[in-house]
Structure formats: structure tokens, C-alpha cells
Amino acid sequence: xxxxxxxxxxxxxxxxxxxxxxxxxxxxxxxxxxxxxxxxxxxxxxxxxxxxxxxxxxxxxxxxxxxxxxxxxxxxxxxxxxxxxxxxxxxxxxxxxxxxxxxxxxxxxxxxxxxxxxxxxxxxxxxxxxxxxxxxxxxxxxxxxxxxxxxxxxxxxxxxxxxxxxxxxxxxxxxxxxxxxxxxx
Amino acid sequence: xxxxxxxxxxxxxxxxxxxxxxxxxxxxxxxxxxxxxxxxxxxxxxxxxxxxxxxxxxxxxxxxxxxxxxxxxxxxxxxxxxxxxxxxxxxxxxxxxxxxxxxxxxxxxxxxxxxxxxxxxxxxxxxxxxxxxxxxxxxxxxxxxxxxxxxxxxxxxxxxxxxxxxxxxxxxxxxxxxxxxxxxx
Amino acid sequence: xxxxxxxxxxxxxxxxxxxxxxxxxxxxxxxxxxxxxxxxxxxxxxxxxxxxxxxxxxxxxxxxxxxxxxxxxxxxxxxxxxxxxxxxxxxxxxxxxxxxxxxxxxxxxxxxxxxxxxxxxxxxxxxxxxxxxxxxxxxxxxxxxxxxxxxxxxxxxxxxxxxxxxxxxxxxxxxxxxxxxxxxx
Amino acid sequence: xxxxxxxxxxxxxxxxxxxxxxxxxxxxxxxxxxxxxxxxxxxxxxxxxxxxxxxxxxxxxxxxxxxxxxxxxxxxxxxxxxxxxxxxxxxxxxxxxxxxxxxxxxxxxxxxxxxxxxxxxxxxxxxxxxxxxxxxxxxxxxxxxxxxxxxxxxxxxxxxxxxxxxxxxxxxxxxxxxxxxxxxx
DNA sequence: GATGAATGAGGATTCATTCAT
DNA sequence: AATGAATGAATCCTCATTCAT
Numbered sequence: 001x002x003x004x005x006x007x008x009x010x011x012x013x014x015x016x017x018x019x020x021x022x023x024x025x026x027x028x029x030x031x032x033x034x035x036x037x038x039x040x041x042x043x044x045x046x047x048x049x050x051x052x053x054x055x056x057x058x059x060x061x062x063x064x065x066x067x068x069x070x071x072x073x074x075x076x077x078x079x080x081x082x083x084x085x086x087x088x089x090x091x092x093x094x095x096x097x098x099x100x101x102x103x104x105x106x107x108x109x110x111x112x113x114x115x116x117x118x119x120x121x122x123x124x125x126x127x128x129x130x131x132x133x134x135x136x137x138x139x140x141x142x143x144x145x146x147x148x149x150x151x152x153x154x155x156x157x158x159x160x161x162x163x164x165x166x167x168x169x170x171x172x173x174x175x176x177x178x179x180x181x182x183x184x185x
Numbered sequence: 186x187x188x189x190x191x192x193x194x195x196x197x198x199x200x201x202x203x204x205x206x207x208x209x210x211x212x213x214x215x216x217x218x219x220x221x222x223x224x225x226x227x228x229x230x231x232x233x234x235x236x237x238x239x240x241x242x243x244x245x246x247x248x249x250x251x252x253x254x255x256x257x258x259x260x261x262x263x264x265x266x267x268x269x270x271x272x273x274x275x276x277x278x279x280x281x282x283x284x285x286x287x288x289x290x291x292x293x294x295x296x297x298x299x300x301x302x303x304x305x306x307x308x309x310x311x312x313x314x315x316x317x318x319x320x321x322x323x324x325x326x327x328x329x330x331x332x333x334x335x336x337x338x339x340x341x342x343x344x345x346x347x348x349x350x351x352x353x354x355x356x357x358x359x360x361x362x363x364x365x366x367x368x369x370x
Numbered sequence: 371x372x373x374x375x376x377x378x379x380x381x382x383x384x385x386x387x388x389x390x391x392x393x394x395x396x397x398x399x400x401x402x403x404x405x406x407x408x409x410x411x412x413x414x415x416x417x418x419x420x421x422x423x424x425x426x427x428x429x430x431x432x433x434x435x436x437x438x439x440x441x442x443x444x445x446x447x448x449x450x451x452x453x454x455x456x457x458x459x460x461x462x463x464x465x466x467x468x469x470x471x472x473x474x475x476x477x478x479x480x481x482x483x484x485x486x487x488x489x490x491x492x493x494x495x496x497x498x499x500x501x502x503x504x505x506x507x508x509x510x511x512x513x514x515x516x517x518x519x520x521x522x523x524x525x526x527x528x529x530x531x532x533x534x535x536x537x538x539x540x541x542x543x544x545x546x547x548x549x550x551x552x553x554x555x
Numbered sequence: 556x557x558x559x560x561x562x563x564x565x566x567x568x569x570x571x572x573x574x575x576x577x578x579x580x581x582x583x584x585x586x587x588x589x590x591x592x593x594x595x596x597x598x599x600x601x602x603x604x605x606x607x608x609x610x611x612x613x614x615x616x617x618x619x620x621x622x623x624x625x626x627x628x629x630x631x632x633x634x635x636x637x638x639x640x641x642x643x644x645x646x647x648x649x650x651x652x653x654x655x656x657x658x659x660x661x662x663x664x665x666x667x668x669x670x671x672x673x674x675x676x677x678x679x680x681x682x683x684x685x686x687x688x689x690x691x692x693x694x695x696x697x698x699x700x701x702x703x704x705x706x707x708x709x710x711x712x713x714x715x716x717x718x719x720x721x722x723x724x725x726x727x728x729x730x731x732x733x734x735x736x737x738x739x740x
Numbered sequence: 741g742a743t744g745a746a747t748g749a750g751g752a753t754t755c756a757t758t759c760a761t
Numbered sequence: 762a763a764t765g766a767a768t769g770a771a772t773c774c775t776c777a778t779t780c781a782t
Contacts, residue, residue, distance in 0.1 A: 010766080026296030028213035032752065042768050043752085049766090053752065108295035111211030140351060140359040147344075148337055148363060155336060156329060166325060174325040178333065195741080216776065227743050228777085234741090238777065380762080396666030398583035401755065413756085415763050423756065478665035481581030510721060510729040517714075518707055518733060525706060526699060536695060544695040548703060565745080587773070597747050599775085604745090608773065 011049045013039055018056050023105040027057060027112045058118045064099050068125055071095065075132040085133050085183045089149055092129070093176045096157045097169075104158050126150075133183065142184045149179040196234045198224060203241050208290040212242060212297045243303045249284050253310055256280065260317040270318050270368045274334055277314070278361045281342045282354075289343050311335075318368065330367040337364040381419045383409060388426045393475040397427060397482045428488045434469050438495055441465065445502040455503050455553045459519055462499070463546045466527045467539075474528050496520075503553065515552040522549040566604045568594055573611050578660040582612060582667045613673045619654050623680055626650065630687040640688050640738045644704055647684070648731045651712045652724070659713050681705075688738065697739045704734040 017038050021030040032053055036043045050056045071091055078084040096103050106113070106122065113119030134146035156175020157168075166174075202223050206215040217238055221228045235241045256276055263269040281288050291298070291307065298304030319331035341360020342353075351359075387408050391400040402423055406413045420426045441461055448454040466473050476483070476492065483489030504516035526545020527538075536544075572593050576585040587608055591598045605611045626646055633639040651658050661668070661677065668674030689701035711730020712723075721729075 024296065025300060026211075026213065026294075028211065029296065029300070031750080033750090044754085044769075045767055047753070048768095108293070109211075110293035111209065111214065115210060115214070140355065141362045144337070144341060144356070144359050144363050148333065148340060151336060151340060152329070152333055155333060159332075170325065171329070174329050177326045178329050217778090218776080229744080229779085230742050232742095232778070394666065395670060396581075396583065396664075398581065399666065399670070402757090403755080412764050414758085414765080417757070418763060478663070479581075480663035481579065481584065485580060485584070510725065511732045514707070514711060514726070514729050514733050518703065518710060521706060521710060522699070522703055525703060529702075540695065541699070544699050547696045548699050586771080588771090598773085599748075600746055602774065603747095 010039075010041070010045070014046060014049055014056065015060050019060050019101050019105065022057065022060075022109070023101045027105075027109055054116060054118075057116070060102065061118050061122065064095070064102055065122070065125065067095050068092075068129065072125070072128045072132060080132070080135065082183060082185055085146070086180050088129075088132060089153065089179045089183060090176060092150065093153045093157070093172060093179070096153060097172055100157055100168075103154055107154055107158065138184070145182040145184055149182040152179040152182060195224075195226070195230070199231060199234055199241065200245050204245050204286050204290065207242065207245075207294070208286045212290075212294055239301060239303075242301070245287065246303055246307065249280070249287055250307070250310060252280050253277075253314070257310070257313045257317060265317070265320065267368060267370055270331070271365050273314075273317060274338065274364045274368060275361060277335070278338045278342070278357060278364070281338055282357055285342055285353075288339055292339055292343065323369070327369045330369055334364040334367040337367060380409075380411070380415070384416060384419055384426065385430050389430050389471050389475065392427065392430075392479070393471045397475075397479055424486060424488075427486070430472065431488055431492065434465070434472055435492070435495065437465050438462075438499070442495070442498045442502060450502070450505065452553060452555055455516070456550050458499075458502060459523065459549045459553060460546060462520065463523045463527070463542060463549070466523060467542055470527055470538075473524055477524055477528065508554070512554045515554055519549040519552040522552060565594075565596070565600070569601055569604055569611065570615050574615050574656050574660065577612065577615075577664070578656045582660075582664055609671060609673075612671070615657065616673050616677065619650070619657055620677070620680060622650050623647075623684065627680070627683045627687060635687070635690065637738060637740055640701070641735050643684075643687060644708065644734045644738060645731060647705070648708045648712070648727060648734070651708060652727055655712055655723075658709055662709055662713065693739070700737040700739055704737040707734040707737060 014035065018030070018035050021034055021038070032043050032046055035056075036046055039045075046056070050059065071088065074091075075084060075088045078087075110119075113122060129150060130147050133149060134143045138146070152175050153172075156172050156178070159171060199220065203215070203220050206219055206223070217228050217231055220241075221231055224230075231241070235244065256273065259276075260269060260273050263272075295304075298307060314335060315332050318334060319328045323331070337360050338357075341357050341363070344356055384405065388400070388405050391404055391408070402413050402416055405426075406416055409415075416426070420429065441458065444461075445454060445458050448457075480489075483492060499520060500517050503519060504513045508516070522545050523542075526542050526548070529541060569590065573585070573590050576589055576593070587598050587601055590611075591601055594600075601611070605614065626643065629646075630639060630643045633642075665674075668677060684705060685702050688704060689698045693701070707730050708727075711733070712727050714726060
């Protein structure tokens with residue numbers, strides 16, 4: 001008797017493979033056929049676990065989105081000091097390191113997200129993040145710096161992969177340093 | 186004699202409409218049918234002016250790419266001082282303001298570009314830009330700052346549109362200020 | 371001890387729900403999923419009770435078909451008088467009032483039935499009915515009248531539902547009157 | 556040089572073949588692939604001429620529907636006498652003889668039509684026809700007779716095909732006789 | 741300088757059906 | 762008596778591309 005391929009957690013495996021391909025080739029260019037083939041199942045199997053292609057994407061976002069929401073909530077409960085904002089940056093970096101692929105997808109598939117309801121949701125979330133990182137009393141450049149800090153984290157976290165000289169975490173750490181420096185009074 | 190619809194410069198009009206749609210909805214999701222409809226011509230007409238869909242995209246990039254190449258060439262001919270780098274930032278900002286849509290497209294369609302020859306070309310170009318903005322002697326955070334400066338320009342130039350309180354140019358100017366500040370010794 | 375959901379007669383409930391949906395949306399457009407959902411069971415459950423989708427349909431027909439067969443047999447055993455034919459009409463009307471949905475299905479899904487063995491069976495049955503209601507000695511219009519009498523019953527029985535001014539039975543009674551009038555020497 | 560297959564009137568040929576198949580096997584069961592194959596073209600060719608499968612159906616209805624509308628309009632402009640109604644029946648029969656397949660489709664695909672906008676349209680049309688053939692002063696059986704007269708025409712026109720002893724037109728003529736007899740004061 | 745008609749490849753989705761549990 | 766997971770075949774439809782005119 002041969003050991004059977006574990007028939008469990010197919011749902012989770014679909015999400016993983018899908019995210020990989022969505023991040024690499026883009027949502028539109030990724031055919032469900034590819035996902036299915038890579039998993040050794042039929043296209044129809046995907047439809048057993050998810051209602052639509054979009055649903056796969058949404059399900060991927062939903063989980064990690066919660067974490068960001070919690071971070072924003074936490075920040076709102078704190079005094080709006082520079083130190084709070086710096087802590088937000090640090091925690092955001094921590095969150096993103098575990099979600100590199102999703103991060104990449106978010107940054108590189110804006111047109112897709114713009115046309116999807118989930119995109120609107122993410123847009124609101126990012127707006128919330130920007131809100132806790134800046135305030136209207138700041139100069140325009142400083143407000144830009146606050147927003148750029150978020151991008152610094154993203155950029156550092158994503159770029160790590162393609163750079164051979166430095167490890168992913170080294171780059172991500174450097175990104176935090178740069179980002180913290182962008183948060184001004 | 187009836188007044189003729191000016192049939193002039195159809196080629197250029199195709200490029201304009203195409204870029205608009207590519208930037209808004211993404212390259213993959215934009216059908217040639219849409220471009221044709223928006224122009225009031227047939228799909229086949231597009232094929233009179235361009236060999237393929239990809240060719241439309243490439244032709245759009247080619248022109249403005251030259252400007253960047255020239256900027257890089259110019260920078261390489263200068264002494265690698267901070268002031269040179271700052272001037273590169275300033276000139277890059279100037280270039281980009283005239284190419285907002287293309288800039289948006291470049292940032293938001295990475296997966297598409299990754300799969301296309303033109304993407305490889307652009308990647309090299311950006312690498313060149315990074316090269317003149319940083320050097321190996323710098324600390325990792327400072328190298329990141331150099332790269333981030335480019336993104337600051339992009340971000341500032343693109344974001345301008347969706348922000349009501351500040352004009353596009355105000356934001357772009359602020360972005361230059363932030364970017365210049367990111368260029369270190 | 372908790373009160374059990376009555377698991378009784380699932381088979382019959384499937385037939386009921388299926389007939390409702392088949393009649394309303396047509397056999398082809400009715401998915402087994404819909405039937406299952408409406409019953410609160412799984413598709414697979416349907417397959418415990420019936421071998422195929424077609425089998426559900428056949429099982430629905432089989433029961434009430436017997437009654438028609440008996441009516442035809444009875445008619446054949448009587449003298450072929452006008453009065454016999456009128457009695458057939460009356461009895462047929464009685465039969466159909468208890469099977470409105472099935473009647474509707476039969477009339478509105480001819481293409482489906484034509485492609486299914488059960489359709490051939492029903493066709494023979496109707497031919498038998500026509501046979502006892504007409505004879506070759508009649509004029510062509512009178513033969514048509516005999517056949518039309520059957521449709522008058524069907525029409526009257528089915529239409530009753532959508533007409534608010536008159537009750538279903540009033541219309542069905544009127545249909546009998548019209549049908550009887552169509553049976554000629 | 557060989558004589559080319561006439562590349563013209565593809566649109567009309569699609570409608571013809573489609574109606575044949577829709578009438579024979581039903582709308583749902585008829586795959587666009589079948590229509591295309593029967594015509595020796597690609598599925599995509601159908602989509603050049605029609606926007607959707609439903610659109611093919613609608614386009615088929617639209618033409619002959621006009622004729623019925625005109626008939627109803629004409630009837631409404633006449634005095635509501637028995638003779639007017641009888642003339643409506645005669646003209647309706649004439650109309651239907653040229654549209655046997657469409658007539659068959661209408662009668663045998665009610666569930667499909669019920670779910671389609673075009674079905675609602677046809678329902679209104681038939682209601683209009685019934686309106687000019689009956690009036691509220693009549694007894695219920697006589698109102699039913701008026702409606703049944705329409706079905707007599709349909710039935711007679713359609714049945715002709717499957718009956719070998721009598722020609723289609725003989726049966727249709729008989730149907731008119733029966734139908735006229737169903738129109739009462 | 742452009743169109744009308746068509747193709748071939750491929751997309752997402754749905755369905756009836758199966759089978760081990 | 763019924764489910765959970767999956768399949769294979771089919772569906773409608775869209776797209777980039779071609780080519781004779």
C-alpha cells in the first residue's frame with residue numbers, strides 16, 4: 001500500500017499556489033488551469049472550494065487584512081505621538097515579512113484591485129494606515145514622508161528577494177531604519 | 186465639399202487612448218476592441234498602424250525612454266557627487282511630470298512588464314538610474330534611500346491626481362523636496 | 371431525547387421539489403444542486419435515491435401515467451360512442467386537476483421529452499388517448515376537434531393559476547364544457 | 556479558380572439553422588457549437604454577428620413579432636364584431652404558416668421564454684391577441700373558446716408536419732375552420 | 741488608410757456523476 | 762441514509778490576430 005497524497009487542506013494549498021502565481025504573473029494572466037495543474041487537481045476542484053476566481057483572491061486577502069485592521073485600531077487607541085507612529089511602522093514591518101507575496105501582489109496589481117470590490121476595501125485600509133501616520137498639521141513634505149514610510153517597508157520587504165548581496169531580513173531591517181527616519185513630528 | 190474628419194495622426198491617437206486604458210485598467214484587461222471603439226475605428230485599423238498589441242505598448246515606451254537614457258548618460262559623465270545625484274532627481278521629476286500616465290502604468294503593471302521584453306529593458310534602465318544615485322561604499326540604509334528617492338518622485342507625481350486639497354504640482358514639488366533629502370553622502 | 375427531523379419519505383420530497391422546479395424553469399435549466407439546496411441535502415443524497423437526473427423525471431411520470439393508461443384501457447372496453455368519448459374527457463379532466471404541475475411540465479418541455487425515452491412513452495400514451503377520442507370516419511376538422519378537446523382540458527387546468535378573476539376550478543369546469551362541445555359524432 | 560461558398564448572408568443563415576435546432580432540441584440543449592458546425596463556421600463567427608446566444612433568439616423573434624403587432628393594431632381599429640375576430644383568426648393563420656418553426660419553438664419552450672425578457676414581450680403580445688378575440692361580457696366558456704381558437708391555429712399548423720395522411724396545408728385549413736367555429740358572439 | 745468577416749486558442753464557469761467514508 | 766471531495770466534459774464567451782477587398 002502506497003502512502004496517499006494528503007487529501008486534506010486542499011483549500012489552503014489552492015490559496016498558496018494561487019497567490020504565488022498571482023504575484024508572479026498577475027491576476028489576469030494567471031489561468032485557473034495553471035493553478036489546478038500545479039496542484040495536480042482539476043479546474044472543477046477549485047470550484048468546489050471557491051465560488052469564483054475572484055473569491056480565491058478575496059479569501060487570500062481576508063486573513064492578513066485582519067492583522068492590519070487590528071494594527072490600525074491599536075494605533076487609534078494610542079496617543080498620536082511620534083513614538084506611536086514609529087511603533088506602527090515596526091509592527092507593520094513585522095506583519096509584512098510574513099506576507100511578502102501578498103505585499104508584492106498588492107503593489108503590482110493596482111489596476112486589477114481598482115476594478116475589484118476587495119480593492120476598494122484595501123484602499124480604505126491603506127487610507128486608515130496613512131491617517132494614523134500623519135496629521136493635517138504637518139507640512140506637505142512631512143505628510144508625504146509618512147506615506148512614503150509605508151512604501152519604504154514594502155519596498156524593502158519585497159526587494160530583498162532579488163538582491164543577492166544582502167539577505168531579505170537585512171534589507172527589511174534597513175528599510176525599517178529608513179522608514180522610522182521618515183516619521184517626523 | 187464636406188468637412189473631413191481629420192484623419193491625421195491616427196497612430197498618435199491610438200497611443201494616447203491605449204496608454205489611458207492600459208494605465209486605468211491594466212494591459213491585460215484592456216481589449217483592443219475598447220481602444221478601437223473609443224477612437225471610432227475598427228480593430229483592424231489598429232493593425233494597420235501596429236503589428237501587435239505588444240507593439241503598441243512598446244512604441245509608447247520607446248519615446249520617453251530615450252529621455253531617461255539621456256539623463257543616465259549625462260549623470261555618468263558628471264562627477265559622482267551628491268550634487269550630481271540631486272540634479273538627477275530634479276531632472277527626473279521634470280521628465281516624469283510630462284508622463285504621469287506612463288509612470289502610473291510602469292508602477293502598476295509590473296507582472297505584465299516582467300513577462301515582456303520591454304519590461305527587461307525598463308528594468309535595466311531603472312538599474313542604471315539606481316546606479317548613478319548610489320554607490321557601493323554607502324551603508325545599506327543609504328543605498329535604500331537612494332532607490333526610495335526615485336519612488337518618492339513617482340509616488341508624488343502619481344498621487345497628485347487623487348488628492349483634492351493640493352494641486353498635482355504642489356505635491357510633485359513636495360516629493361522633490363523629500364527625495365532630495367533622501368540622497369545622502 | 372431530541373426531536374428528530376423527520377427523515378421519512380425523502381424520496382417523495384425529492385420528486386415534489388424536482389417537479390416544481392422542472393415545471394417552473396424547465397428540465398435542462400434545473401440543476402440538481404438547486405433541488406438539493408431547496409431540500410437542505412447534498413447532491414450526493416439525490417444519488418442515493420435515484421440513479422440519474424433522468425431517473426427522477428421518469429419516476430415522477432410513472433405513477434400518474436398508470437392512471438391515464440387505465441383510462442385508455444377502460445375506454446377501449448366501451449362502445450365507441452360519443453357518450454363514451456365525453457366520459458373520457460370528464461375523467462381525464464379529473465385526473466389532470468390533481469397533476470397540474472406535471473401537466474404543465476408535459477406541455478412546456480416537449481423538446482426535452484422528445485429526446486428522452488420517457489417522451490416516446492408519453493407520445494404513445496397521448497396517441498392512444500387521441501385514438502379513443504376520434505375515428506377515421508370523421509372529417510378532418512372533427513378529428514382535430516377531438517385532439518383539441520384534450521388541449522382544452524390541459525389549457526383550462528393550467529391557465530387557472532394565472533387568472534385572478536376566476537378560480538382554478540371554475541376555469542377547469544368551463545374547459546370541460548368547451549371540450550365536451552368539441553367532441554362530435 | 557473554384558467557386559467560393561457564398562460568404563454573404565451568414566447572419567440570416569445562422570438564424571435559420573439556430574431556429575431549426577432551437578425548435579427541434581430546445582434552446583438550452585442547443586449548443587452554439589452545433590449551430591456553428593452545421594454552418595461550417597467557427598463558434599466565434601456567431602459572435603461576430605450576434606452578441607450572445609440570447610441575442611440570436613431575440614433577433615429571430617423580432618421580425619415576425621412585428622407582423623403580429625400589426626395584426627393586433629389593425630384589429631383594434633376595427634369594430635369589435637364577430638366578423639372582425641374571424642378575420643383576425645384567418646390572418647393569424649396566414650402569418651403562422653410562414654413561421655411554423657418559430658411557432659413550434661414558442662409553444663414548446665415556455666420555461667425558457669419565461670426566464671428571458673423576450674418571453675415577457677411575447678406574453679404581452681399574446682395577451683393583446685386574446686384581448687381582441689374576446690370581451691368581458693362573454694361567458695367564461697366563450698372566453699376560453701376565444702383563447703383556444705388561437706391554440707387551434709397553432710396546433711393545426713404545427714401538427715401538419717408529423718401527420719402523413721394529410722398535407723400541412725390541409726390540416727392548417729381544417730384548423731382555421733375549427734378555430735372560426737370557436738369564435739362566438 | 742481602413743473595414744468586414746472570420747478564426748483558433750483559450751478563458752471562467754457549471755453540470756451530472758462517482759466513490760470512499 | 763447521506764456527505765465531502767473531486768472529475769471530465771461541456772458550456773458560453775472573449776481575445777488577439779489575419780486577410781481579402
